Amino acid sequence: MGYQGTELDRRIAREHFAPLHVVQRPRPVRLEELGRKATPESAAETHVQVNGLWVPKQNLRDATIVSLGAQSHPRGLAYELDALTRARLCHLQHPHWVMSGWTAAAQWGLEYFVDDPGFRDLQVTPPVLTLIHCLKSLWSGEHSWNIPVGTGLTDAGVRAVQLVDAMSRIFGIDPQELPEACAHHLDRRRMEVLTSWCDQGGESPMETLM
Incomplete structure (x- = not known):
């Protein structure tokens, strides 16, 4: 079956x-989605760049939670993003x-x-x-x-x-x-x-x- x-x-x-x-x-976006005048410098004020995309800073996990999660993860992986x-x-x-x-x-x-x-x-x-x-x-x-x-x-x-x-x-x-x-x-x-x-x-x- x-x-x-x-x-x-x-x-x-x-x-x-x-x-x-x-x-x-909030969703990850490409630089052009932040506006015609957006630059990496201006985007960095509210977002972080991850693999060529821009993620709102509010999506970053608290450093303490990241550390605790890594301690309990079988391979010790630390995830800064949810x-x-x-x-x-x-x-x-x-x-x-x-x-x-x-x-x-x-x-x-x-x-x-x-x-x-x-x-x-x-x-x-x-x-x-x-x-x-x-x-x-x-x-x-x-x-x-x-x-x-x-x-x-x-x-x-x-x-x-x-x-x-x-x-x-x-x-x-x-x-x-x-x-x-x-x-x-x-x-x-x-x-x-x-x-x-x-x-x-x-x-x-x-x-x-x-």
Whole structure:
């Protein structure tokens, strides 16, 4: 059997609206989009140049958050720009690429996964496949973040519950629908145990832990 998330993807796509933070996030631009008289010097007052494009300075992440993120990242990567901005930069440079994994999750609305209304040509993997990619990334140790101790679950288990909670809220679905939708790509029993820990009412990763 092949991918089994198509029906759930279609339902999500029919009912999904881009979160406000996705719609309102300032976009990277080319120099000429800043005005006919714009120069690199004038642009540098409000933007930073990244790979030939100009990103609003307000999109830069706080240095402390960047440092903390690098400490918890398995490869020590420090991201000065949020995932949404990085995805948009990538799209502007490679418009035919399809975003997947955590990049696609950011586009759908994950803050802490919809084609972007400001970038309607930006292609991303469908909702369930995006979640599958992210869970595989967590379970393989390719991606992580800091979590408190003493939850009774493994670190990867806590992160997986937080992720499924967040994406279920964004997509407006019941986590119990996921074991079937993910069955051909992820172990069904493992997904059943995972979703049994999920709390649909959790509004944030910290609420999930509570």
